[in-house]
Amino acid sequence: MGRSPCCEQDADVKKGPWTPEEDKLLVDYIHKHGHGSWRRLPKLAGLNRCGKSCRLRWTNYLRPDIKRGDFTKAEEEIIINLHATLGNKWSSIAGKLKGRTDNEIKNYWNTHLRKKLMNQGIDPVTHRPRTDLLAGIPNLLAAAGAGGQLPLIDINAIKLHADAAKFQILQGLIRVLTTAAGAGAGAGGGIDHLMTTMLASGLLGQQQQQQQQLQLQQQLLQQLDGVDLSRFGQQFDGSCNLPPLYDSSSSPAMSSLSPDSLLERYAGAGFQASDVMGSPEIVPPISMTTTTPVAAAPMPAMVAADQDGGGSGGVSPCEQTAAASSSTFEELQNLNLDELDINYERCWTEMLLEQLSNNASDMYPTKNNTTDM
DNA sequence: AATACCTACAACCGCCTTTCG
């Protein structure tokens, strides 16, 4: 049994935006007498408002120590770091940012930071890389099986989604390094600055844990050394405009693919991906009859499967042609993200391949997914 | 110019915890 609202008994109290006159009455009264009992304050101050409304107006807007204006980069970093630890404990977060109210931080999170993280490929709830880009694939394939007629699947779009998922994992890590490096230039480097920020924000207890994570990020940075990231045509804080997985405008002859062949193509063949990342348009679907693969580097999960003796039992076509291929994604794929001891439960390739193979084997249980292209 | 839609933010609501007689 909850308490009744503080002003329920007085239906005549004013609601809505405060006028400058009301603000002045409230400020003048508090400067003279202090707020005392909030419930009694409105009557004493000559305001037709409920005490709770007066308290909120004072604490969120009129208090003299409130800092107005845009959030700084450093404040953003602190909010993001604290949110990763504390969750939606806005008042606790506000306690670490002088002059900012919980309400202001909450609003800023909901309107700016949440979207910013999403665009960077980071789940704003878990603060880990988003996996939702892969989430639609099982439904897609299930729909193909249930309907009896295979959908129009833009294979290049699937490839693009998968690459974007991987790319966003990189973005998440790179973001930490690049933003910290920019803010802390000349003061001992990005990592040092990040540590300083964390110390300042009261996260001393988390330091060692974070340091371990930073070491992993440094490993990544070493692997990125020499890769010209500007070639990918993406801003690290920008969003990826991904094409739909279905291309409804395509003719069936152009793009109908069984889950089997989809799996084969995705896992074994590789694609000419050099144009994909920089271009927002849908790449024309690959025809079923033009199957000459232009291989990118082998995906680690598939190489591992080959080594286990399953599948082709030998060198895959993509490995045979990898040396001659020229893909924008080669450099990223060669990063061997999967071998990094990153604290993600599963890498993107495992998730994608598992989803694809589960659906394929459900629909075609006896078929063997060998690459024979 | 009118309308619809979107975004940001102030304010409100309802529940929970703390305080106090």
Added chain:
DNA sequence: TCGAAAGGCGGTTGTAGGTAT
């Protein structure tokens, strides 16, 4: 110790201003 009042908190809503059609 108990219950009501007061304060605190997080989620949600309302609204003003900006932008697109």
